[in-house]
Amino acid sequence: MKSAKLPKPKLIVILGPTASGKSELAVKLARKFGGEIVSADSRQVYKEMDIGAGKVPRDRPNNKQIKSNKKRIFVKNSLLFVGNLSEYFHRGIRHYLLDVASPKKRFSVVRYQKSAFRAIKKIQQKGKLPIICGGTGFYIQAVVDGIVLPEVKPDWKLRKKLEKKSTKELFKLLRKLDFKRAKNIDEYNPRRLIRAIEIVKKTKKPIPALKLQPRFNVLTIGIKKSSEELKKLIARRLKKRFKQGMVKEVKKLHKSGISWKKLEEFGLEYRWIAKYLQGKINYPKMVEKLQKDIEHFAKRQMTWFKKMEKNQKIHWIRNYKETEKLIKKFFSF
RNA sequence: GCCGCGGUAGCUCAGGUAGUAGAGCGCUUCUCUGAAAAAGAAGAGGUUUCGCCAGUGCAAGUCUGGCCCGCGGCA
Numbered sequence: 001m002k003s004a005k006l007p008k009p010k011l012i013v014i015l016g017p018t019a020s021g022k023s024e025l026a027v028k029l030a031r032k033f034g035g036e037i038v039s040a041d042s043r044q045v046y047k048e049m050d051i052g053a054g055k056v057p058r059d060r061p062n063n064k065q066i067k068s069n070k071k072r073i074f075v076k077n078s079l080l081f082v083g084n085l086s087e088y089f090h091r092g093i094r095h096y097l098l099d100v101a102s103p104k105k106r107f108s109v110v111r112y113q114k115s116a117f118r119a120i121k122k123i124q125q126k127g128k129l130p131i132i133c134g135g136t137g138f139y140i141q142a143v144v145d146g147i148v149l150p151e152v153k154p155d156w157k158l159r160k161k162l163e164k165k166s167t168k169e170l171f172k173l174l175r176k177l178d179f180k181r182a183k184n185i186d187e188y189n190p191r192r193l194i195r196a197i198e199i200v201k202k203t204k205k206p207i208p209a210l211k212l213q214p215r216f217n218v219l220t221i222g223i224k225k226s227s228e229e230l231k232k233l234i235a236r237r238l239k240k241r242f243k244q245g246m247v248k249e250v251k252k253l254h255k256s257g258i259s260w261k262k263l264e265e266f267g268l269e270y271r272w273i274a275k276y277l278q279g280k281i282n283y284p285k286m287v288e289k290l291q292k293d294i295e296h297f298a299k300r301q302m303t304w305f306k307k308m309e310k311n312q313k314i315h316w317i318r319n320y321k322e323t324e325k326l327i328k329k330f331f332s333f
Numbered sequence: 334g335c336c337g338c339g340g341u342a343g344c345u346c347a348g349g350u351a352g353u354a355g356a357g358c359g360c361u362u363c364u365c366u367g368a369a370a371a372a373g374a375a376g377a378g379g380u381u382u383c384g385c386c387a388g389u390g391c392a393a394g395u396c397u398g399g400c401c402c403g404c405g406g407c408a
Contacts, residue, residue: 018370137369187374199366303362
């Protein structure tokens with residue numbers, strides 16, 4: 001109640017399909033307006049997943065940064081956090097929510113949401129401009145719309161048990177437990193069904209309707225590219241990353257104890273390179289499949305953004321100048 | 334020139350004994366309440382059409398004959 005009268009803090013969101021140039025734009029804006037960046041990417045949260053996930057490279061720590069962070073702590077010979085302050089810099093700009101989880105463990109939207117809220121608060125306390133930048137629509141939406149997610153932690157034992165059932169059985173079960181939820185769920189999607197059953201079983205109540213608690217004043221900027229252009233950008237970036245040792249990175253991940261199955265489930269680069277390393281497909285086939293898969297992914301991302309547009313205006317921009325103007329206008333109100 | 338195999342959706346191919354054309358991939362669109370690069374769903378495509386022409390049938394990708402094209406073998 002007390003915060004209802006205060007104006008909501010300002011937040012800038014930059015979104016777009018993969019390879020569209022979000023990261024560059026975000027950094028450019030951060031440098032211009034004194035911002036810090038909160039990544040919204042479901043794969044870049046993981047350590048050791050750098051090239052494949054397409055992270056911006058980390059700066060070599062320079063003297064200035066080391067001086068300003070005297071209290072830095074070392075975790076496994078790489079410096080990560082000082083309090084909630086991320087130590088991930090790229091071109092002098094602090095990035096949050098990169099390298100915050102182990103690929104051996106599960107990460108989730110809720111963890112993302114909590115961490116992102118914390119990071120945004122930190123940035124605002126420092127008087128800087130928070131910029132969310134990423135391609136994971138669900139993560140962005142969780143923060144921007146303030147989706148209230150049910151307080152039910154995943155129960156992996158239960159999930160494993162349920163996974164043995166057919167989707168038909170799962171749907172029947174859900175219909176018995178929560179008729180209303182069953183009515184509008186995707187009845188062929190085992191993951192959605194299992195999660196719904198999990199919530200009902202744990203809370204012993206029907207699933208409440210979706211609640212949103214937006215807490216920011218948001219300016220959303222989207223990068224849109226023609227499909228031809230995007231395909232070219234994807235191909236170019238892919239080539240570059242193979243050169244940078246993307247295959248080696250996946251090999252290393254597997255050696256460190258991550259199963260092929262898990263790698264394949266990470267999708268895209270990790271999926272196809274893992275298949276290649278297991279000898280399931282040859283090199284040219286892998287490149288071909290990967291390119292196609294990334295193109296599809298980019299399309300799915302756009303579908304998600306279109307959906308977000310129902311709640312929220314997205315300013316699709318064509319060039320940088322336009323973007324600066326939008327932001328200046330955003331602050332003049 | 335002869336023998337064999339094939340010519341069906343953009344691509345790769347299914348289509349026993351003739352009865353209103355199918356699959357996978359690709360393409361398009363979409364879903365999403367703690368896995369979201371994941372997990373799922375739907376749709377459009379075959380110029381009255383199955384290389385072309387004729388024949389037999391009530392009925393022909395499906396049978397018969399001829400022709401054209403591709404591949405392999407023999408000469």
